[in-house]
Amino acid sequence: PPSNFWKGVAAVPSISGFQSGPAYFVNVYDTSFGGFWSGWGYSALNDTTSTSYATNELGCIAGKGFNQSNIYGVAYVGSNEVANRIKLAPGSIPLGFYITNTTIAYRSMQNGDAFAKKFGGTTGNDPDFFKLNLTAWYNGVPKPDTVEIYLADFRDSNNSNDYIIKEWTWVNTSLLGMCDSLTYTMSSSDTAFGFINTPTYFCMDNLSFFGNTVxxxxxxxxxxxxxxxxxxxxxxxxxxxxxxxxxxxxxxxxxxxxxxxxxxxxxxxxxxxxxxxxxxxxxxxxxxxxxxxxxxx
Known part of the structure; x- marks a missing residue:
């Protein structure tokens, strides 16, 4: 793969991924419509300004991984549920992870782009949001507790409380308990014809677990x-x-x-x-x- 990122095996329909500790991050490459990927990639890009999908699709707005690490994970959340999954060793207990926005998603919400609106609108008063919804599974059954992570939130009536996550932010997942996979969806206030306009990407680092597999x-x-x-x-x-x-x-x-x-x-x-x-x-x-x-x- 390129030395500064990986986002799957192009040109061949495939389900692949990569292993990190007890977690396997799924990647799907689809050759239809000229070819596209979904699921997980990893990146060492440090460009916090470019919104070019050709060169900075996997760029992180924080510029580096958590604690200045060189490599971090990037998820593109598409419609393929197979790709929107992290497989875990049976009995894993995920304590949490660090999350931030990609450069492209952050700049889209900050400034708007050809498809998506500027969050807050022209007045700054629009109650916009961009959210990751996380579900744990065990033995093929979803667990009742879920975790919601707002990557941007402009819903407060006081505009000074509006934010778009730019730094690595800890997400506590300990309430999910034991599981063997994590699935996720994204939601946004900016939609059209049932589709999200906001670029559906996020970055993850340091997914942490309690003890060993139990x-x-x-x-x-x-x-x-x-x-x-x-x-x-x-x-x-x-x-x-x-x-x-x-x-x-x-x-x-x-x-x-x-x-x-x-x-x-x-x-x-x-x-x-x-x-x-x-x-x-x-x-x-x-x-x-x-x-x-x-x-x-």
Missing amino acids: HQMEENNQLLAYPNPCSNQLHLVNNEEQEMSIHIYNIHGQQSAPFILEKNQTFSLNTSNWSPGVYFVQSSTSKQQSAFKLIKQ
């Missing part, structure tokens, strides 16, 4: 935890006939001191000083690893 807790019932949600105390019961190592992480991946539960032991944790939010409890024996999401009220 098995879903309900399948083995090796650790019982109650109550969940908890307030002041959490009770852990080891149902295994062997000792179990316990690790507890917050949504930022920070770990409390690990400890051992002996076989058939019940242990109570004082959680009164924990900050409210989402935690992950990971248990390990010589046979397997498991994890589940815990809510602290």
